[in-house]
Amino acid sequence: MSLLPDINELLARARADLRMGVPVILQGEDEAALAVAAETLTAARLADLRALGAPVIAITGRRADTLKARAYDGDLARVAIPGDADLEWIRAVADPADDLIAPMKGPLSSQRGGSAALHRLAIALAKSARLLPAVVVVPVTDGAGFAAEYGLTRIIHKLAVPHLGARSPLNEVVHARLPIEASEAGRLHIYRPEDGAEEHYAIEIGRPDRAKPVLARLHSACFTGDVMGSLKCDCGPQLRAALAQMGEEGAGILLYLNQEGRGIGLANKMRAYSLQDQGFDTVEANHRLGFEDDERDFRLGADILRALGFSAVRLLTNNPKKIAMMEKTGIAVAERVPLKVGETAHNRGYLATKAKKSGHLL
Numbered sequence: 001m002s003l004l005p006d007i008n009e010l011l012a013r014a015r016a017d018l019r020m021g022v023p024v025i026l027q028g029e030d031e032a033a034l035a036v037a038a039e040t041l042t043a044a045r046l047a048d049l050r051a052l053g054a055p056v057i058a059i060t061g062r063r064a065d066t067l068k069a070r071a072y073d074g075d076l077a078r079v080a081i082p083g084d085a086d087l088e089w090i091r092a093v094a095d096p097a098d099d100l101i102a103p104m105k106g107p108l109s110s111q112r113g114g115s116a117a118l119h120r121l122a123i124a125l126a127k128s129a130r131l132l133p134a135v136v137v138v139p140v141t142d143g144a145g146f147a148a149e150y151g152l153t154r155i156i157h158k159l160a161v162p163h164l165g166a167r168s169p170l171n172e173v174v175h176a177r178l179p180i181e182a183s184e185a186g187r188l189h190i191y192r193p194e195d196g197a198e199e200h201y202a203i204e205i206g207r208p209d210r211a212k213p214v215l216a217r218l219h220s221a222c223f224t225g226d227v228m229g230s231l232k233c234d235c236g237p238q239l240r241a242a243l244a245q246m247g248e249e250g251a252g253i254l255l256y257l258n259q260e261g262r263g264i265g266l267a268n269k270m271r272a273y274s275l276q277d278q279g280f281d282t283v284e285a286n287h288r289l290g291f292e293d294d295e296r297d298f299r300l301g302a303d304i305l306r307a308l309g310f311s312a313v314r315l316l317t318n319n320p321k322k323i324a325m326m327e328k329t330g331i332a333v334a335e336r337v338p339l340k341v342g343e344t345a346h347n348r349g350y351l352a353t354k355a356k357k358s359g360h361l362l
């Protein structure tokens with residue numbers, strides 16, 4: 001029946017539900033659970049979750065490290081929510097904002113034994129909804145019945161898992177001429193993924209020869225740097241320098257990938273900035289929030305280049321991971337073109353951390 005939403009559509013709906021604070025049913029082989037993102041949980045919903053059973057808060061191994069909670073499941077921990085814990089307690093487990101001024105009291109007790117598969121799915125969904133990776137989970141006996149009774153989105157674990165690790169096919173929606181400062185011969189292409197996630201853009205300068213390596217840049221969205229002129233990073237100057245070089249050469253392709261904050265979203269990036277003001281560097285801040293250093297998937301850049309007809313690039317970057325990923329996904333990197341612009345007194349430490357911890361080339 002084509003009118004029923006498929007798994008991609010249900011996942012998109014679940015992401016929206018989690019962002020709104022609406023519970024989602026996660027369905028395993030012979031177990032089911034109700035999941036609500038810690039960040040959007042309300043006191044009324046917490047009370048109703050408690051009426052169903054003993055909820056836990058699922059957090060990543062990274063966040064568990066910071067909180068000194070045991071991560072028996074390796075990549076994640078299922079932390080028991082004490083009977084007298086309120087919403088503030090849950091927020092403090094999820095969000096490191098007040099880790100230093102109001103450290104969590106008492107040891108956190110993690111669940112061991114049983115399956116953590118639904119909790120892992122819950123965290124993956126929260127990350128893909130660009131929320132803090134912390135989800136309150138409580139078992140329910142009849143997942144299908146519960147979902148039907150309350151009109152909740154129900155995600156079948158075994159159908160969802162292959163989609164979370166994979167990237168969705170991207171389709172070009174439209175392209176149009178866009179003269180820009182760097183070149184009057186600009187053209188903007190819009191790509192929309194089939195899973196309802198963020199759209200990505202490609203700016204083509206001139207008409208690059210598809211048979212030759214094209215001057216290319218994979219730029220990750222940075223609202224603060226690209227638009228506001230932030231001095232904390234080098235994104236704005238890199239964006240403009242890349243376009244300027246393409247304009248001078250008369251040809252090039254800049255992919256503007258909507259992977260704000262290295263894939264954690266703008267709200268989480270601002271949480272990371274707030275931690276940086278407490279003295280943590282860019283990598284430590286991501287870890288305290290429960291994220292990896294870099295949550296981006298550069299393969300989608302290769303997908304767009306291929307869709308545009310390119311198979312080889314001269315890549316404007318200082319990031320060896322971008323080069324490795326291009327090569328791995330079948331786009332040849334004929335040359336690395338360094339992009340060193342925009343160092344300021346405010347971002348010197350950030351750039352040094354990227355060089356030291358993330359392997360960026362100087």
Ligand SMILES: Nc1nc2c(ncn2[C@@H]2O[C@H](COP(=O)(O)OP(=O)(O)OP(=O)(O)O)[C@@H](O)[C@H]2O)c(=O)[nH]1
Binds near residue numbers: 218262286319354360
């Ligand atoms: N999480 C997080 N993201 C940041 C921070 N500073 C900048 N960003 C994001 O980092 C990304 C910058 O990516 P790119 O310009 O592709 O930079 P790169 O990976 O260093 O690689 P090259 O510039 O190609 O050498 C953007 O998505 C920014 O929003 C930060 O402190 N924390």
Ligand SMILES: [Zn+2]
Binds near residue numbers: 225226233235
């Ligand atoms: Zn930036």
